Amino acid sequence: MRYYISDLHFFHTNMNEHMDKRGFASAEAMNEYMIDKWNSRVRNNDEVVILGDLSLGSVRETNELLTRLKGKLYLIEGNHDRFLHKSEFDAGRFVWIKPYAELHDNNRKVILSHYPIFCYNGQYQLDKKGNPRTYMLYGHVHDSYDEYLLNRFIKETRASVRSIRGREEPSAIPCHMINCFCMYSDYVPLTLDEWIILDEKRRGMI
Secondary structure, eight states, rough: OOOEBBBBBBBHHHHHHHHOOOSSSHHHHHHHHHHHHHHOOTTTTOOEOOSSSOOOOOOHHHHHHHSSSEEEEEEEEEEEEGGGTTOOOGGGGEEESSSSSEETTTTTTEESSSSSSOTTTTTBOOTTTSOOOOEEOSSSTTTTTHHHHHHHHHHHHOEEEEETTTSSSOOEEOOOEEBBBBBGGGTTBBHHHHHHHHHHHHHOOO
């Protein structure tokens, strides 16, 4: 099984108390809750793609954290992942670490970036039934005003109709961008299908 999640911000006291206002008694309490939620779902042979901003802890703290998280880990670099540039960091826990990636998940292309990409590779690809063949998964913006603006962009784009090469009639523009922010899933990594359903409900599109 493959899961996705973003912006956990382990050890980030300010994120708990101010920006996200996560409501934990301390960063330590937040860490333990997120580890428990992660390990309640993920098994050792599962894959987890982290879409950036995993940890603001020291290298030692982050190395120790990684030994407690189950699964085969993949990391898309986030702007807060400063541990990556420290010589003491043990990257052996990750299958790979990249700033950007594209992969396939059950016959669908998945675009992976910490930052939202408005015009992503494969955006116009649909299957024979008209379902999207490509999804853009991102993080970075949390549940902020930027995400509110992204929601407006997605709705307006989907409501726009234009001539598209290979189609007889003008068609609505596909736009399937999903914010995998950890608080949306109560800190549990989710499958692509689970994120699709959660995202459509959250944005009021189903």
